[in-house]
Amino acid sequence: xxxxxxxxxxxLSADRDDLAMVEVAGVRRAVNTGxxxxxxxxxxxxxxxxxxxxxxxxxxxxAAATLELLRGLGSAYxxxxxxxxxxxxx
Amino acid sequence: MRFVDxxxxxxxxxxxxxxxxxxCEPGRRYQFMEVCGGHTHTIYKHxxxxxxxxxVTLVHGPGCPVCVIPMGRVDDxxxxxxxxxxxxxxFGDMMRVPGGAGSFFDAKAxxxxxxxxxxxxxxxxxxxxxxxxxxxxxxxxxxxxxxxTAMTVLRAAAEGIENFSVFCNHVTIxxxxxxxxxxxDLRLDGFLGPGHVSTVIGCRPYEFIPGRYGKPLVxxxxxxxxxxxxxxxxxxxxADGRAEVENQYTRVVPWDGNQRALEAIGEVMELRPYFExxxxxxISQSALRVRDAYAVHDAERVFDVPGxxxxxxKACQCGEVLKGVIKPWECKxxxxxxxxxxxxxxxxxxxxxxxxxxxxxxxxxxxRVKEATRA
Amino acid sequence: MTTEQSVLERIERARxxxxxxKEERVTLAHGAGGKATQTLVEDVFVDAFRNPHLEAMTDGAxxxxxxxxxxxxxxxxxxxxxxxxxxxxxDLAVNxxxxxxxxxxxxxMYLSAGFVLEEGFPVADLRRIAASMSAAAAAxxxxxxxxxxxxxxxxxxxxxxxxxxxIGVLERDVTLGAAAVRAGDAVLVSGPIGEHGxxxxxxxxxxxxxxxxxxxxxxxxxxxxxxxxAVPGGVRVLRDATRGGVATVLNEIAQAVRLGVVLDEAAIxxxxxxNGACELLGIDPLYVACEGxxxxxxxxxxxxxxxxxxxxxxxxxxxxxVGHVADEPAGTVLLKTSFGGTRIVDMLVGDPLPRIx
Numbered sequence: 001x002x003x004x005x006x007x008x009x010x011x012l013s014a015d016r017d018d019l020a021m022v023e024v025a026g027v028r029r030a031v032n033t034g035x036x037x038x039x040x041x042x043x044x045x046x047x048x049x050x051x052x053x054x055x056x057x058x059x060x061x062x063a064a065a066t067l068e069l070l071r072g073l074g075s076a077y078x079x080x081x082x083x084x085x086x087x088x089x090x
Numbered sequence: 091m092r093f094v095d096x097x098x099x100x101x102x103x104x105x106x107x108x109x110x111x112x113x114c115e116p117g118r119r120y121q122f123m124e125v126c127g128g129h130t131h132t133i134y135k136h137x138x139x140x141x142x143x144x145x146v147t148l149v150h151g152p153g154c155p156v157c158v159i160p161m162g163r164v165d166d167x168x169x170x171x172x173x174x175x176x177x178x179x180x181f182g183d184m185m186r187v188p189g190g191a192g193s194f195f196d197a198k199a200x201x202x203x204x205x206x207x208x209x210x211x212x213x214x215x216x217x218x219x220x221x222x223x224x225x226x227x228x229x230x231x232x233x234x235x236x237x238x239t240a241m242t243v244l245r246a247a248a249e250g251i252e253n254f255s256v257f258c259n260h261v262t263i264x265x266x267x268x269x270x271x272x273x274x275d276l277r278l279d280g281f282l283g284p285g286h287v288s289t290v291i292g293c294r295p296y297e298f299i300p301g302r303y304g305k306p307l308v309x310x311x312x313x314x315x316x317x318x319x320x321x322x323x324x325x326x327x328x329a330d331g332r333a334e335v336e337n338q339y340t341r342v343v344p345w346d347g348n349q350r351a352l353e354a355i356g357e358v359m360e361l362r363p364y365f366e367x368x369x370x371x372x373i374s375q376s377a378l379r380v381r382d383a384y385a386v387h388d389a390e391r392v393f394d395v396p397g398x399x400x401x402x403x404k405a406c407q408c409g410e411v412l413k414g415v416i417k418p419w420e421c422k423x424x425x426x427x428x429x430x431x432x433x434x435x436x437x438x439x440x441x442x443x444x445x446x447x448x449x450x451x452x453x454x455x456x457x458r459v460k461e462a463t464r465a
Numbered sequence: 466m467t468t469e470q471s472v473l474e475r476i477e478r479a480r481x482x483x484x485x486x487k488e489e490r491v492t493l494a495h496g497a498g499g500k501a502t503q504t505l506v507e508d509v510f511v512d513a514f515r516n517p518h519l520e521a522m523t524d525g526a527x528x529x530x531x532x533x534x535x536x537x538x539x540x541x542x543x544x545x546x547x548x549x550x551x552x553x554x555x556d557l558a559v560n561x562x563x564x565x566x567x568x569x570x571x572x573x574m575y576l577s578a579g580f581v582l583e584e585g586f587p588v589a590d591l592r593r594i595a596a597s598m599s600a601a602a603a604a605x606x607x608x609x610x611x612x613x614x615x616x617x618x619x620x621x622x623x624x625x626x627x628x629x630x631x632i633g634v635l636e637r638d639v640t641l642g643a644a645a646v647r648a649g650d651a652v653l654v655s656g657p658i659g660e661h662g663x664x665x666x667x668x669x670x671x672x673x674x675x676x677x678x679x680x681x682x683x684x685x686x687x688x689x690x691x692x693x694x695a696v697p698g699g700v701r702v703l704r705d706a707t708r709g710g711v712a713t714v715l716n717e718i719a720q721a722v723r724l725g726v727v728l729d730e731a732a733i734x735x736x737x738x739x740n741g742a743c744e745l746l747g748i749d750p751l752y753v754a755c756e757g758x759x760x761x762x763x764x765x766x767x768x769x770x771x772x773x774x775x776x777x778x779x780x781x782x783x784x785x786x787v788g789h790v791a792d793e794p795a796g797t798v799l800l801k802t803s804f805g806g807t808r809i810v811d812m813l814v815g816d817p818l819p820r821i822x
Contacts (some may be wrong), residue, residue: 002234002286003127003747003821004312004342006093025091025741027676032211032212034241046093048289048342049229049745050180051821052209052673053238055351056289056342058093063341067096072313073350074105091741100805127822135749137806155822181816186494195815199492208672208746208819236820246564314804425476431500431814432487438822450811 006029006051008057009041022049093341097313098136106318107141113325116143121147121277121412122324125267126284127154127443128312134447136314140216149414150444152266152370155231155325156183157259157412157436157443159259160366161400164189167228167257167277170393171202177220178204179213180228187439190400194228210242210256216248217254226389229256234286236260236378240358243380243387257389258380261365263287264295265376271303275415282317283309285339290355292347293337300333311339358384368402368436369409408435411444420449424450466664482680484508494815497755498708501815503717520755522717523642524565524704527635533567536571539630540564547590547624549668551661551679554627555597557756560684561707562631567686568703568759570641570693571633573605578612579628584619594625605684607631637693638802643721643762645701650790651768652726653687653761654780656681656783657734658711660819662753672819676738683757688781692761695774699767709813711787712751714760715798723795728788728810733804747820751800752813762807765789 005024013019018034019060033041035064040057041047047054114120124130126128130150133139139148154159164187169192178194185194185206198204203223207213217225229239239256246254262394265283270276283296296307306327310320320338327334337343358381365377370409379387389395402408406428407421418424419436428434428444437445484504486495488562494501511519518526525538541560559576566573578598582591602609612647660681667674685705693700704714711733719726735750743750757780763771768786775781798810 002126002231002284004128004289005745006091007745008092018186024745026738027674027741027745029672029674029745032209032238032241032401035237035347035348035354037350048286050234050286052211053241055234055237055286056344056348059341063093066316066319066338066341069320070102070106073109073319074102091737091744096743096805100803103805115610118567134808135803137800137802137808140806141804183820183822185818186815195492195494196488196490199490206671207819208674212671212673214805231821396810419472421817422798426479429479430811431504432492440820450809 002050004048004055005050005079006046009043009045009047011043020054022054024049094313095353097311097315103141103318106144106315110146110318110322111143112327113201113322113329114143119145119147120279120328121149121326122280122282122321123149123151123270123278123393124239124282124310124317125151125153126282126287127157127246127440128284128286129282129310129317130154130444130447132312132314132317134450136426138314138317141318142321149278150447151414152270152367152412153232153263154437154440154443155235155261156440157186157262157408158266158367158370159187159230159436160368161189161402162366163259164193165191165400166395166397168192168202169396170195170226170257170389171197171204173224173362175223176203177216177223177225178202178228179207179216180204181230183440184228184230186433187436194349204403210239211245214223214242214246214251214254217251222258224253224255224392225438227254228254228259230259232261232263232284232287233290233355235292236359237354243358243384244354246387247384252386255389255392256380257266258359258378260359260378261367262355262376262378265373266367266370267299269370269373271305272415273301273415278305278414279328280305281307281360282309282320282324283335285309285311285316285343288339288347290348290351293335293343294346296335300335304333306333307335309335309337309343309389310337313343322362366399370411371409383454403434406435411437418445419444482572483765495812499713499813499815503812504710509606517759521642521722523569525569525571527569534635536566536569536633536635536798537568538565539628541626541628543623543626543775544665545623545775546668547594549680550664552682553594553597554625554729555594555603557682558627558629559598559601559605559607560682560756562629563684563686564705564759566631566633567689568705570637570639570689570703571635572632573607573631573686574608575610576602576631578609580612580614581622581626582614582616583622583624584616586624591625594627601684604820605686607728637697637724639693639698640701641700641702643718646718646722646762646790647701648724648790648792649765650701650723650762651771651786652728652790653766653768653771653775653786654706654711654734654762654782655685655781656761657736657739658706658755658758658759659735659750659753660741661756662710666746667742669691674742676742678738679743681755681757683780685759685780687758688775688778689759691774691778691781692771694773696763696767699764699771701762702766703759703761706755708754710750710752710754711760712749712798712810713812716810718762719798720796725791725794726788726798727791727799728798730800731783732787734783734785748817751810751816801809
């Protein structure tokens with residue numbers, strides 16, 4: 001129901017503490033960071049952007065853990081395939 | 091794109107699909123509802139159902155803010171937009187939604203000044219630049235979008251921009267889920283929870299779903315692998331005989347939500363005693379209105395809105411589709427009288443509406459698609 | 466037959482029904498190039514002007530004048546803003562008509578230019594537009610040989626509208642048209658898609674989004690000639706992918722021949738920044754307009770030669786084979802997604818709108 005896109009904070013506004021420039025694949029837009037804690041984001045951080053607001057800071061460790069889990073599920077499958085291929089049922 | 095591309099990998103999807111199939115009990119069928127229209131969009135956009143075994147069906151839920159807006163509210167918004175000094179601003183999503191007498195696009199063609207914005211802050215900017223006009227923002231959306239509207243109202247109040255108001259149609263997702271759970275024809279085995287709503291409300295509020303109804307819920311991200319993984323997590327719970335709230339979308343959703351966002355909503359808005367949902371009828375405590383303290387920014391008080399209830403067209407079965415009772419194609423008018431260019435129901439208007447998504451992306455049975463893509 | 470199948474067949478019948486304009490007034494959707502435009506054109510104009518040339522519904526009409534096969538076309542340009550990164554309404558107006566002639570297989574020769582100007586429009590801007598038209602005409606090897614100017618009251622037009630008409634000659638013995646398309650043909654695009662449309666959307670400034678992006682507006686007669694020379698007889702149909710984008714063009718072809726077009730998402734060239742903007746705005750690049758890209762359907766056996774010919778031209782460097790034509794599903798464009806699934810790519814109803822959900 002709500003389009004949210006990950007974007008990287010590239011610059012904090014010099015004159016307003018709730019404004020930051022966010023970049024998504026080379027596309028830039030000023031985004032309001034007022035829903036995050038003061039000083040919570042710095043350039044290089046990634047946030048989820050929805051209707052011009054940063055909704056949450058993306059947790060890179062959690063992102064990596066999710067991918068790791070997905071890879072784990074994948075390799076369990078490959079192992080099984082390999083086991084199947086090497087098994088001799090004739 | 092970081093945090094996007096890595097969750098769209100086809101090989102991972104195939105591997106995960108095999109795991110999903112392995113978790114299905116032979117002979118058992120599973121129906122999971124993706125509550126959020128954003129998930130519906132992802133499912134169709136990426137052709138995700140092609141990876142799912144036959145035993146698993148995804149049912150499209152009510153989480154499309156455009157789809158649930160009753161026709162009378164669209165008419166009210168258009169009545170406001172027709173004031174000669176009004177600039178109505180709206181997300182692109184609302185532009186084609188039909189009320190009892192046409193859509194924003196139709197009203198625009200007849201002379202109303204209706205402009206599309208990307209953010210409510212852009213609407214505020216228009217108000218700042220046009221002090222002699224009254225600028226109204228057509229506020230729609232669930233808890234994800236409500237904080238943005240609230241923050242914008244707070245900013246307008248702080249800057250004293252009195253020519254800015256919002257026509258508040260924000261709705262809350264939990265009463266709708268509850269209405270579905272209470273529906274006697276419910277045949278669901280679990281829920282994919284709305285990930286972006288959860289960035290605001292967190293995961294705790296869903297605990298009544300396993301607690302009282304015994305159904306598992308996995309709060310899911312919006313990339314296709316997120317959804318497949320969430321289906322896997324639901325199946326795992328069922329296989330283990332568990333029913334819990336789990337969070338798949340940990341990179342974005344904190345378990346406790348976003349306190350600041352909730353405070354912003356609470357400061358500016360309060361629950362309405364009841365609100366009409368298109369197709370679902372009146373649901374109590376399911377929508378937000380602007381508090382008295384911000385009355386000057388509440389379009390419902392700044393303008394006289396007709397507030398006439400418009401009954402849903404008889405032939406339209408959006409309600410049953412929203413509740414997951416019927417599939418889009420089972421509706422009597424689907425694809426014939428009701429198509430994306432001449433929508434009768436809202437499910438056909440929004441690209442994330444279950445019917446439009448099915449019409450645009452899904453319409454062919456899997457066998458025919460497989461045949462066609464074999465070459 | 467399952468119930469779902471019978472429903473789907475009922476829908477197919479509804480889809481094939483003659484289009485009727487149901488609205489009482491023209492809306493912006495009627496100008497967006499998608500389904501609504503098609504309905505308006507068929508119901509109002511084709512119905513009124515009925516003749517075989519028009520009914521072919523191609524980018525230009527092929528006419529035999531005094532024994533010479535000539536292509537005649539016209540196009541009207543309304544764009545806001547008038548000046549945008551990579552071009553302006555002037556070069557758009559010249560390239561647009563040149564491209565309509567080119568994709569009919571003609572060598573573009575002469576253009577007309579008609580201007581509707583709003584009272585108060587700066588003459589300096591008009592000079593700038595004329596200068597870029599002149600430069601674009603020189604680049605395309607055409608001359609603007611006749612014209613017209615009208616001025617309307619302030620508020621009755623958005624600054625400046627331009628209409629161009631053009632004629633060209635068919636020097637090659639080719640007949641291009643959707644009717645020639647066969648199952649097994651290859652589908653190519655001449656370069657990365659969506660750059661013009663996204664540029665314009667951002668240049669309007671309403672979205673407050675910035676990106677290093679320029680319109681792709683360019684004359685296509687040279688890459689088209691390169692393609693036609695490389696695979697004589699192998700090219701079935703060419704279309705420039707303007708309003709409604711590649712998806713609309715392919716739907717029109719699929720519907721005209723009642724064949725399926727199967728696209729491979731991973732093969733479709735889209736610049737990362739266009740992709741980023743589309744993700745942010747929730748729109749699909751397949752529906753976004755290009756002004757310097759065309760779609761080619763060629764005999765599958767000649768696909769590689771066609772691709773090499775396109776890539777040999779600077780305006781075709783980013784060309785790619787993006788799919789093929791199949792017997793099924795008839796009249797439909799199907800996309801094999803990068804994720805390993807499939808979906809239908811239908812015609813667009815109105816302009817692609819930025820969405821939040």
